[in-house]
Amino acid sequence: MELWYTEYTNKSSGLTIKIERQLEHRETEFQTIDIFKTHYYGNLMVIDGVVMLTEFDEFVYHESLVHVPMQFLQNPKNVLIIGGGDGGTAREVLKYGSIEEVVMVEIDREVCEVSKKYFPNLSVSFKDKRLKLIYDDGAKYVKDTGKKFDLIIIDSTDPVGPGEVLFTEEFYRNCSNILKDFGILTAQTESPFDREYRDPIKRIYRNLRKSFKNVNMYLGHIPTYPFGTWSFAFASNSVNPVSDNLKNSELPEGLKYYNRELGKSAFILPNFVRDLINE
């Protein structure tokens, strides 16, 4: 018998992946987590019916979220990750020798547990002593912490359900307050091809502009996410990724997606995407 996993993008399309077998099904306090072994994409993590990552293409997402902003920072020391329980984002940040501490605030301990079991190449970051893992609500953390960060990365689920608070005006204001002067925030912001996300994307960029001086979008290619083209927000009160030069003297070796030319050109947007966030 053949087994297939489908994420329905909308009522008339979706992404289908052939499954070798199901490795895990958990109903946690916050969400449903499924892990599948696939034929083509390695292990696949699904949360609430939506693809979170596959071993095949997670490098694109994690390298984009991390190295694009990291290269605009001089000697970055402190990074905050909201979400990111699989460990992939932390893995990329910890590749820099300048990093002294990474605080990761993940609401669901069980995401970290399944990652340790089925995604050793991501959860390898949990062994690094510079990582401080906190199981809590990220929105609460940014409101209450007294710490300041060079970089804040929002590695969240879609802006529906439990992840929704991580896209609000109030959340972004609290993030802006805990960034250092030259700090940057990046966040995953869905596919610009997705008609159902047109309004949420517009709202996200409008909300970001209320708290940050410079707000830009950049793109990446992720085959197992809806439409394969993915967007990220880059927000800062001082850095302008279009006109500023890169500042980091360190670039980790062995990256599979990111290079400095790509990191600058990712901000050059197709017209329909530009229009979407400037409307």
Ligand code: AG3
């Ligand atoms: N974060 C989820 C990105 C959103 C995917 N959306 C979708 N498939 N509809 C991924 C977490 C990886 N660290």
